[in-house]
Amino acid sequence: MSSGSAIRGSRVGSSPMRPDERTEPAPRRQVTYYCAAGHDSIIWFAAEAANPDTWDCPRCGQPAGLDRANPPGKARTEPYKSHLAYVKERRSDEDAAAILAEALAKVRRRRGE
Structure with a gap:
């Protein structure tokens, strides 16, 4: 008796083993954000998308900006x-x-x- 699982050996959310030859990924660009704690965060955006002025730092959660010399201050809670x-x-x-x-x-x- 078979187990009935058509996708044996894969997990939820897994990607294909190799990219499909008939498709190509959308053009992207990377934007670097800098927080006051000195963390650099590289975020990928679609090429035609506008990037926001601030982004939450994935490491410390504080706001990060585009200017390395003048990052935004700590957020007041x-x-x-x-x-x-x-x-x-x-x-x-x-x-x-x-x-x-x-x-x-x-x-x-x-x-x-």
């Missing part, structure tokens, strides 16, 4: 803010007191107090 912190940015204490009073009045009317 914003601290985690809770929902309440965002609400406090939009509302003053007086607004919060007015909204609370309005909500309490609505609840008291519903209860019949």
